[in-house]
Amino acid sequence: MSGHPYWSQAKQYQQQPSKQQPVRQQTPQQGGRQRRGVRDDFSDEWVGKEVESEVARGTNVVILRGKVVDVSKYWLKLLVDGGVVYVNKAVVISIKPRQ
Numbered sequence: 001m002s003g004h005p006y007w008s009q010a011k012q013y014q015q016q017p018s019k020q021q022p023v024r025q026q027t028p029q030q031g032g033r034q035r036r037g038v039r040d041d042f043s044d045e046w047v048g049k050e051v052e053s054e055v056a057r058g059t060n061v062v063i064l065r066g067k068v069v070d071v072s073k074y075w076l077k078l079l080v081d082g083g084v085v086y087v088n089k090a091v092v093i094s095i096k097p098r099q
Contacts, residue, residue, distance in 0.1 A: 046076075053094065055092055
């Protein structure tokens with residue numbers, strides 16, 4: 001099979017020095033703000049605040065009232081009635097400031 005024209009061309013192609021694409025320099029956008037990355041969520045705005053959140057538990061909706069102690073990518077850490085409750089963000093329906 002090494003005598004087949006396809007394999008000889010493939011060998012030649014592999015032996016050629018690679019041509020690297022030049023790196024494009026980013027220039028600041030003219031006339032205003034620069035574009036930033038996409039924001040995942042607003043969890044950091046809730047840290048330290050009293051909140052009321054609706055959480056889905058199966059087919060039921062449970063309302064949790066407490067203080068947001070910490071946040072991570074997937075979890076909220078709430079202080080509810082003196083105890084810590086960890087809530088997965090996937091089950092949070094809504095969250096609003098408590099009055």
